[in-house]
Amino acid sequence: MSATRLLVLGVVRMHGRAHGYLVRSELLSWGADEWAHIKFGSIYHALRQLAKDGLLKSTDIPDWPGRVDYEIAPPGDEEFFRLLRDALRQGNNRPDMLGAALVLLPALSRKEAIGLLRERIASLSAEQSELIAKVDETAGERPQRAHIRELLGLWEHGAASQAAWTEALIERLEAGAYVMAGEEKGA
Template sequence: MSATRLLVLGVVRGFGRTHGYRVRAELLSWGIDDWANVKPGSIYHALRQLAKDGLLEASEIMDWPGRVDYSVTPEGDEEFFRLLVDALERPERRDDTLRAGLALMPALSRDRAVAALSRRLGVLEAQRAVLLKESGTARAEGLPPHLAELWRMRMRYADLGVEWTRDLLERVSSGEYELAGEDRDPFGAPGSRQALGAPSAH
């Protein structure tokens, strides 16, 4: 799954109706050049492709030659939430996909965010258990000491994934962060864009 696809759908949905330059400016204001592999050209390509796929509606502005405004279709709204939940609950996704999911998490209801993070935690705990068993077998079979560092490294990463996810889940469950339906800006960021008519979140 492309993090760009999720981010572009999310920003257009947040504004309600907007154009490519505004989408790009909004994403840059989030610092995506530091945490996501999203290039300016890929944003415009994603807008065109999403419109071609029927997930965005494209409208040419007659009074502004060359400008196209976009809004999310019902199918696009459904796809946005599918991608967002998938990004949060599936740990095998790329890091930039998880980061996109975290950036857009305020679009989810608290119950839905908790459910997605709970599933993620369950998968990570199961993966860690398998890794622990495999590393014990490898050591028992006389793995050279320096190669054992590879298993230690993998276990540290597995531990970190479980610990971070559990911590985030606890904070979200306890009411931290403003999520959908809790009287917040559609992007969960300072500066309300409610007047733009952003669709109601799930």
């Protein structure tokens, strides 16, 4: 899965119609160049590739040589939601994918977002249980390898921390935080 792909589809979808500079400006305003490691050229490459794959429709602007506007195509909308849902429900995904999903979270209904985040907690709990079992398995290993348990412990602690954070996000969503898809601002 690619965070760049999800983010570019999300920005084009959000604006309805967008050109490369607009997509880049939006992503920079979110700090995505830092947390998702998106480079200037990768945005334009993603736009062209998504259009080639039929996920975006491209339109050359005759009055502005070199400018291409993009709109999301129905398959692009499907891909956007597939990537977004997968990034939210998986506990072991990369931080850039989770970050991309979080900035695009309002594209989902409140109910669906909460359901996907509950799946994430279940995934993280399973991961945590597996890691605890591995730590226990390594307890009797040779003393020169005992320090490997620290790495497993770090991963287990990370899974527990992410699960607690996700539970807090669910609580905020249940309390009405953020304007989600299908809701009116200020409602």
